Amino acid sequence: MSPDRSAPRRRPGRPRGQDSSVVRQAALRAAIDLIAEQGYAATSMAQVAEAAGISPSGLAHHFPSKMALLGAVLDHRDAMDSLAEPDGEGPWEVFDGLVRLARVNAGRRQLVALYMTMIGEAASPGHPAHPWMERHYAVSLDLLASAVRTGQELGLIHPEAPADSIASTTIALMDGLQVQWLLDPELDMTAELGAHVAGLKRAWSLAPEDGS
Numbered sequence: 351m352s353p354d355r356s357a358p359r360r361r362p363g364r365p366r367g368q369d370s371s372v373v374r375q376a377a378l379r380a381a382i383d384l385i386a387e388q389g390y391a392a393t394s395m396a397q398v399a400e401a402a403g404i405s406p407s408g409l410a411h412h413f414p415s416k417m418a419l420l421g422a423v424l425d426h427r428d429a430m431d432s433l434a435e436p437d438g439e440g441p442w443e444v445f446d447g448l449v450r451l452a453r454v455n456a457g458r459r460q461l462v463a464l465y466m467t468m469i470g471e472a473a474s475p476g477h478p479a480h481p482w483m484e485r486h487y488a489v490s491l492d493l494l495a496s497a498v499r500t501g502q503e504l505g506l507i508h509p510e511a512p513a514d515s516i517a518s519t520t521i522a523l524m525d526g527l528q529v530q531w532l533l534d535p536e537l538d539m540t541a542e543l544g545a546h547v548a549g550l551k552r553a554w555s556l557a558p559e560d561g562s
Contacts, residue, residue, distance in 0.1 A: 374412045376402040381423050386463035389471055390420060390479065417478055423464070424482050430461055441501025442555070444493055445547045448524060453540040455528065462528050469525070491517045498554075511554040520546065 380401035384393045395416055399409040413419035431451065455462050469486075472479035494517035501507030523546055527539045 370412075373402070373404055373408060377404065377409055377412060377419075378422060378426055381419055382426070382464050383460055385420075385423060386460050386467050389467055390477075391471070395419070420478055424468070424479060427461060427464060427468075428486075430458070431455070431465070441497055441504065441506045442547065442551055444497040445520065445550065448494075448520065449540060449544045449547055452524065452527070452543045456531070456539055459532070459535075463532060466525075466529055466532060487521070490521050493517075494520055506556055508554045508556055516550060516554075520550075 377398060381393070381398045384397055384401060395409060395413075396406060398419065399406045402409065409419075413422060468479055469483055471477055472483040474480065477483075491514070495513040498507055498511055498513035498516055502509050502511065502513070524539075524543055527537070527542050531537045531539050
């Protein structure tokens, strides 16, 4: 009996009936979970394909290399971890945005775990995510320091406020709180970071702000 050549042949690598975007998202979620748990170096493309329930060729269709997969993972993390829309005005608004972000992050443990794993690994200049890490901190620090300097120019923040130091200690505190929260989910990251921002407002504001 000859095979029926009239039926369409399914392309290899994609589970039957699944849309391409669904497969891509499944691979992305699997990569996030694996990298968060065991690190980038210990995660193989084969592991990601198996965890996502697709074939290696199906994974390669969307991510032709491990570097491409890592890039997509970091892009996804950055998109999810962007600051929330401002709900007020003032020189401290970007700091308030970090507090709101901490509240959101308390509901997505794997994304926080991925971030902490990556910044630990990427400190090495030879790590493929090292340029991402440098950009991440440069952008974050500049965002906060610029907000302080703008407030100083507007006469709303004391001219002696150390903009760079305020930015670096705030980012360091937020990252440190995320580590502690991963170890102890009972820790209230939002409250701790909020108390820090409130203290900055009290110490350096020249005009009272609502919520300070």
